Amino acid sequence: MPVFFLKRLIGAVPVLFAVSLFVFGFVRLLPGDPARLVAGADATEQEVASAREALGLDRPIWEQYLRYAGATLHGDFGISSRTHEPVIAVIGARFLPTLWLTLAAMGWATLTGGLLGVWAGVKRGRWQDQAAMLVAIGGLSFPGFWLGLLLIDLFSVHLGWLPTGGYDGWRSLLMPSFTLGVGVAAVLARFTRSAFVDVAGEDFVRTARSKGLTERRVIWRHAARNALIPVVTLTGLEFGTLLGGAIVVETVFAWPGLGRLLVDSISFRDYPVIQALILLLSAEFVLINLVVDVLYGVLNPAIRLRS
Amino acid sequence: MTAPAIRSPAREFWRRFRRRHTALLAAAIIALIVFAAAFAPYIAPYDPAAADYDALLQAPTWAHLAGTDSYGRDILSRIIWGGRVSLAVGLISAFVGGFIGTIMGLVSGWSGGWVDTLLMRLCDVLFAFPGLLLAIAVVALLGPGVGNVIWAVAVFSVPVFARLVRGSTLVLKQTQYVQAARSIGVSRFRLILHHILPGALPAVIVYMSLRIGSAILVGAALSFIGLGAQPPSSEWGAMLADGRSYLGVADHLTLFPGLAIFVVVLCFNILGDGLRDALNQKLQ
Numbered sequence: 001m002p003v004f005f006l007k008r009l010i011g012a013v014p015v016l017f018a019v020s021l022f023v024f025g026f027v028r029l030l031p032g033d034p035a036r037l038v039a040g041a042d043a044t045e046q047e048v049a050s051a052r053e054a055l056g057l058d059r060p061i062w063e064q065y066l067r068y069a070g071a072t073l074h075g076d077f078g079i080s081s082r083t084h085e086p087v088i089a090v091i092g093a094r095f096l097p098t099l100w101l102t103l104a105a106m107g108w109a110t111l112t113g114g115l116l117g118v119w120a121g122v123k124r125g126r127w128q129d130q131a132a133m134l135v136a137i138g139g140l141s142f143p144g145f146w147l148g149l150l151l152i153d154l155f156s157v158h159l160g161w162l163p164t165g166g167y168d169g170w171r172s173l174l175m176p177s178f179t180l181g182v183g184v185a186a187v188l189a190r191f192t193r194s195a196f197v198d199v200a201g202e203d204f205v206r207t208a209r210s211k212g213l214t215e216r217r218v219i220w221r222h223a224a225r226n227a228l229i230p231v232v233t234l235t236g237l238e239f240g241t242l243l244g245g246a247i248v249v250e251t252v253f254a255w256p257g258l259g260r261l262l263v264d265s266i267s268f269r270d271y272p273v274i275q276a277l278i279l280l281l282s283a284e285f286v287l288i289n290l291v292v293d294v295l296y297g298v299l300n301p302a303i304r305l306r307s
Numbered sequence: 308m309t310a311p312a313i314r315s316p317a318r319e320f321w322r323r324f325r326r327r328h329t330a331l332l333a334a335a336i337i338a339l340i341v342f343a344a345a346f347a348p349y350i351a352p353y354d355p356a357a358a359d360y361d362a363l364l365q366a367p368t369w370a371h372l373a374g375t376d377s378y379g380r381d382i383l384s385r386i387i388w389g390g391r392v393s394l395a396v397g398l399i400s401a402f403v404g405g406f407i408g409t410i411m412g413l414v415s416g417w418s419g420g421w422v423d424t425l426l427m428r429l430c431d432v433l434f435a436f437p438g439l440l441l442a443i444a445v446v447a448l449l450g451p452g453v454g455n456v457i458w459a460v461a462v463f464s465v466p467v468f469a470r471l472v473r474g475s476t477l478v479l480k481q482t483q484y485v486q487a488a489r490s491i492g493v494s495r496f497r498l499i500l501h502h503i504l505p506g507a508l509p510a511v512i513v514y515m516s517l518r519i520g521s522a523i524l525v526g527a528a529l530s531f532i533g534l535g536a537q538p539p540s541s542e543w544g545a546m547l548a549d550g551r552s553y554l555g556v557a558d559h560l561t562l563f564p565g566l567a568i569f570v571v572v573l574c575f576n577i578l579g580d581g582l583r584d585a586l587n588q589k590l591q
Contacts, residue, residue, distance in 0.1 A: 015428075018431075019435050019436075141520060141524075143569060145532075146547060149551060150561070150562075150565070158555065239437070242437075243437040248532060285436070
């Protein structure tokens, strides 16, 4: 087990390195002088020159990267060109709202998606199956931002039950987390169904049934348990969808999270913040997938032993 | 039964696809929408940019089937014209992403060795950017605008196709007919183009149709958050962003463009599912 974990951990390092190179190159690929961008549009020549020196842009490129990587590893992402605060503080203030939002969305989406998928798999070929899969493909095709607007229109504007947006207690979390989770629940339902159908044809399920176990026990203890193993991997990948989706959902619901910070930073051309956010969100995604990979190994000994 | 013993794979595929009525219906709706967008100047009842200050924020009437917006512009006409942008984003980006990804996958699977390792690591890096984030990073780099959104969404699709085609190439490389062609000295280029690609192509086409739906969604999402098509444009995501301020006052401003996105994406997803099922049955 430790060897397996170590191998996966080492495998993630080159990816993280390449991501950091990409993000490092990002500002340098931008048209125009990065020093001028960081100093701001209305900066004097002198301010631009000092920004250039502060950024180390007069140094050789490899030295610039080493400095950047070193600073990043120490949590120093530079200064926001919009608020003139340290980037890490700007991001830190927005981290928790996004965490709550994604966890709530992931929570209900995996539960509902998994259950819907198993149910459709059990009722394979019947109307319940078709209805469930129709709901799933609908959920997959629903634009999150439109769903958000429809919910606001119904529950906030017309019924007045829920706040239109903002970050204020659990009631403000309901609509954003629902909107964010729909696509993921749909993907998981479709995937769980096909995994369940595959497993249901296996010998061990037939054996379980033939030795007289109740149908409920066959479904949950034998079939669903094995069907859910590949679902774990997909759940990890879907976290990426959530992190991306959060950008849109946070914009709709005025949710003060990382996604909205990214959109705002792009419109204000706050490149230090954009750079840090892209790096952090990708690193987060890589690490989540690492955890999922390891979890997969724990659930499925065949994978662990092979590597 | 006097059915011929051997049918061509294409005919066999069509025979199975034809039975999937929902997929056929989806294809018909897509054809209709594409037709409407292509012939927008002849089909749209009004000029999509013409303001009418006597008819501001009107709910749907017989004169304006989908109502009017805050400038009195006809929403139905704007949706028909906006379809050009949304469909172009979806179709072009899925095609460009599929094209680049397919080449990458063919080269990667055929060459093996360090080329394969390099290209697949590149895909790993592209996969490391969660969903929309890669597209947003590209737009942040290139600046907002429809053209850049197409590139952004294409980049976001490349790794998916590269992995898919690499997998098929690895399998096809070992088949007898490819080995046979190789043994009689068929050139590498010809082998890949005439013997490997046709085998990998059906899966690419199926995936492309599934990808168009998500490409339209991503494109509309980028426009909605202000990074894609800009306000005067009647791109569907931009129209939704526009109608957002009138929630509760004039709901039809958000209802119809949203419905347009939903229907088109749903149809592409159903079509893609149908194509995939019709293609996969052979494997079961």
